[in-house]
Amino acid sequence: xxNRARHGWRRWINGPxxxxxxxxxxxxxxxxxxxxxxxxxxxxxxxxxxxxxPVPISTSGYHAxxxxxxxxxxxxxxxxxxxxTALVLFLGVFAxxxxxxxxxxxxxxIMVSLLMISVFPEIAVxxxxxxxxxxxxxxxxxxxLIFPYTAFNLPFxxxxxxxxxxxxxxxxxxxxxxxxxxxxxxLVTVVLPQVTPGVFTAGVFTFTACWTEFLMALSFDFxxxxxxxxxxxxxxxxxxxxxxxxxxxxxxxxxxxxxxxxFRKAVVSGLTSGAVKG
Amino acid sequence: MASISIEKVTKIYPNGFEAIxxxxxxxxxxxxxxxxxxxxxxxxxxxxxxxxxxxITGGTLRIGDRIVNDVSSKDRDIAMVFQNYALYPHMxxxxxxxxxxxxxxxxxxxxxxxxxxxxxxxxxxxxxxRKPGQLSGGQRQRVAMGRAIVREPSVFLMDEPLSxxxxxxRVQMRAEVARIQxxxxxxxxxxxxxxxxxxxxxxxxxxxRAGLLQQCDKPQVLYDHPVNLFVAGFxxxxxxxxxxxxxxxxAATALVGSQKLELPSSLHAIRPALKSYANRPVIIGIxxxxxxxxxxxxxxxxxxxxxxxxxxxxxxxxxxLLVHFTTDAHRVEAEGAKDADSEGLSAGALTKGGEGVARVxxxxxxxxxxxxxxxxxxxxxxxxxxxxxxxxxx
Numbered sequence: 001x002x003n004r005a006r007h008g009w010r011r012w013i014n015g016p017x018x019x020x021x022x023x024x025x026x027x028x029x030x031x032x033x034x035x036x037x038x039x040x041x042x043x044x045x046x047x048x049x050x051x052x053x054p055v056p057i058s059t060s061g062y063h064a065x066x067x068x069x070x071x072x073x074x075x076x077x078x079x080x081x082x083x084x085t086a087l088v089l090f091l092g093v094f095a096x097x098x099x100x101x102x103x104x105x106x107x108x109x110i111m112v113s114l115l116m117i118s119v120f121p122e123i124a125v126x127x128x129x130x131x132x133x134x135x136x137x138x139x140x141x142x143x144x145l146i147f148p149y150t151a152f153n154l155p156f157x158x159x160x161x162x163x164x165x166x167x168x169x170x171x172x173x174x175x176x177x178x179x180x181x182x183x184x185x186x187l188v189t190v191v192l193p194q195v196t197p198g199v200f201t202a203g204v205f206t207f208t209a210c211w212t213e214f215l216m217a218l219s220f221d222f223x224x225x226x227x228x229x230x231x232x233x234x235x236x237x238x239x240x241x242x243x244x245x246x247x248x249x250x251x252x253x254x255x256x257x258x259x260x261x262x263f264r265k266a267v268v269s270g271l272t273s274g275a276v277k278g
Numbered sequence: 279m280a281s282i283s284i285e286k287v288t289k290i291y292p293n294g295f296e297a298i299x300x301x302x303x304x305x306x307x308x309x310x311x312x313x314x315x316x317x318x319x320x321x322x323x324x325x326x327x328x329x330x331x332x333x334i335t336g337g338t339l340r341i342g343d344r345i346v347n348d349v350s351s352k353d354r355d356i357a358m359v360f361q362n363y364a365l366y367p368h369m370x371x372x373x374x375x376x377x378x379x380x381x382x383x384x385x386x387x388x389x390x391x392x393x394x395x396x397x398x399x400x401x402x403x404x405x406x407x408r409k410p411g412q413l414s415g416g417q418r419q420r421v422a423m424g425r426a427i428v429r430e431p432s433v434f435l436m437d438e439p440l441s442x443x444x445x446x447x448r449v450q451m452r453a454e455v456a457r458i459q460x461x462x463x464x465x466x467x468x469x470x471x472x473x474x475x476x477x478x479x480x481x482x483x484x485x486x487r488a489g490l491l492q493q494c495d496k497p498q499v500l501y502d503h504p505v506n507l508f509v510a511g512f513x514x515x516x517x518x519x520x521x522x523x524x525x526x527x528x529a530a531t532a533l534v535g536s537q538k539l540e541l542p543s544s545l546h547a548i549r550p551a552l553k554s555y556a557n558r559p560v561i562i563g564i565x566x567x568x569x570x571x572x573x574x575x576x577x578x579x580x581x582x583x584x585x586x587x588x589x590x591x592x593x594x595x596x597x598x599l600l601v602h603f604t605t606d607a608h609r610v611e612a613e614g615a616k617d618a619d620s621e622g623l624s625a626g627a628l629t630k631g632g633e634g635v636a637r638v639x640x641x642x643x644x645x646x647x648x649x650x651x652x653x654x655x656x657x658x659x660x661x662x663x664x665x666x667x668x669x670x671x672x
Binding site: 171 | 429
């Protein structure tokens with residue numbers, strides 16, 4: 001009886017739907033507030049009673065953000081995040097494949113060390129790392145962020161990718177071997193196409209982590225600001241440009257949103273279905 | 279095209295486990311050799327060593343005239359069909375079949391032609407643009423075959439290629455694989471745990487057990503003259519009936535339970551060694567189809583031996599009846615007759631000690647609970663030494 005079909009208003013207004021709507025509201029409301037506020041004029045942002053819809057629509061926040069050099073921050077963030085993600089994926093694929101597949105000693109200690117590194121707090125290493133960066137002259141440079149970001153995000157990517165590699169039938173690689181493919185060729189043409197969901201997952205996580213990282217960016221690259229550091233530096237001692245904050249935040253979310261959409265498309269489940277009996 | 283020659287090949291894993299012990303096996307050019315045995319007997323390991331996927335610990339492996347112990351898989355000129363097909367899911371059927379050719383840098387037009395030819399043989403032409411995920415199990419199996427045949431290898435290796443198909447399709451594909459092999463006339467090593475596949479497909483069958491080759495011969499020879507209890511129990515379904523027996527003076531009688539069977543002198547002519555077992559225990563074996571109900575037997579049997587049992591259960595298969603009967607004799611469980619999953623089943627409360635199975639004429643009048651009398655051609659008896667398990671032959 002519990003499974004009977006719901007009719008009329010009960011079809012839409014019922015416990016699960018109301019619960020889902022509340023959760024969605026909880027998550028989406030701040031997003032909406034950010035978007036709405038970015039189109040308010042400076043005086044309307046903090047108005048009381050609050051303005052639920054931006055009237056009149058104003059782009060002054062966006063103008064202010066770009067006037068404060070936001071375009072440059074976006075470029076910096078893009079360079080750093082894209083390079084780090086590319087490096088992490090390149091190294092992570094080989095490391096994950098080796099740890100998942102190749103007969104090698106000490107796999108377990110390596111995996112445990114990687115796990116430990118991935119949960120290491122940034123703040124613990126920021127001071128020594130700063131000294132290293134200073135001594136090799138990498139402060140205020142792209143590589144001064146790209147390499148630490150790569151190091152911090154690689155362990156997690158290796159874990160994700162290794163688990164995906166483990167899921168691929170060994171006989172597929174053996175088959176490629178008999179067909180005449182060398183190890184690199186097997187990895188690239190046979191194995192890698194099947195772990196694209198894993199590569200995208202690792203990529204999105206790494207990109208997001210690099211895109212939003214604040215502490216290292218603030219410490220090492222105060223001259224070449226990335227978006228989080230740039231937004232924090234808007235305004236002055238006496239002004240708080242809320243409009244510019246919100247506008248910059250909206251723009252900062254765009255690449256992540258695009259990535260997530262791409263990611264959803266990439267993770268078509270069942271990509272491996274049909275390869276082996278199942 | 280080439281032959282495969284396995285000489286004293288041994289496989290010992292790093293943990294010390296010996297998977298194969300001094301295996302000697304020759305597969306002639308064009309021959310279909312089936313390697314059969316229960317799981318864990320080393321048959322797949324043997325195949326993988328031929329494929330170059332496992333290192334060879336000792337012995338010599340030749341493909342053609344070439345020793346290939348240390349030759350990599352891709353240079354052995356072999357093609358292998360895997361149990362799970364191992365198709366590349368992101369490639370189309372045509373790309374899957376042509377993959378090996380592409381690696382060999384064969385011109386595209388030629389690859390296309392070869393792929394189309396292979397697809398035509400296997401009836402895959404209309405599926406060439408599909409991905410493996412869009413195919414049925416049988417079609418995937420055929421793609422795996424196509425991938426092997428398109429390369430025109432010297433040797434085919436197949437690792438239980440039909441075990442993932444349902445029963446009906448398996449029967450069809452069994453014939454199909456055998457037909458393709460005959461047509462291409464390439465030395466083939468085929469691994470299976472299914473003795474029906476082994477019997478029906480192989481030119482010769484090699485039975486393995488615990489890393490040791492038990493017997494290698496034509497299927498019918500294996501069936502009619504098993505060298506030991508293991509092969510006797512393994513080949514044939516239902517398995518051979520095996521009972522403890524004691525031979526009398528001059529091996530002229532055999533006491534099976536409380537029944538005394540008169541063994542005619544003609545039997546001693548075929549099996550002279552039997553005399554030396556006079557007054558000693560033996561294991562007597564008889565195939566289910568060699569137990570015709572007295573009066574139903576197709577041809578008159580000279581010097582027939584009679585054996586009785588109580589009908590316990592009759593399974594009508596249409597073309598024949600399987601009669602489960604009980605006697606007071608002690609049934610011997612041959613290792614090969616048991617499936618790993620059926621462990622302990624025949625020791626269950628529902629099964630009686632001396633149970634046997636007979637395959638009889640479909641129109642035999644049999645009533646459960648009644649006594650049945652079988653009329654046996656003594657030449658059909660098998661005798662085994664209870665200590666060694668070896669067949670008592672000459």
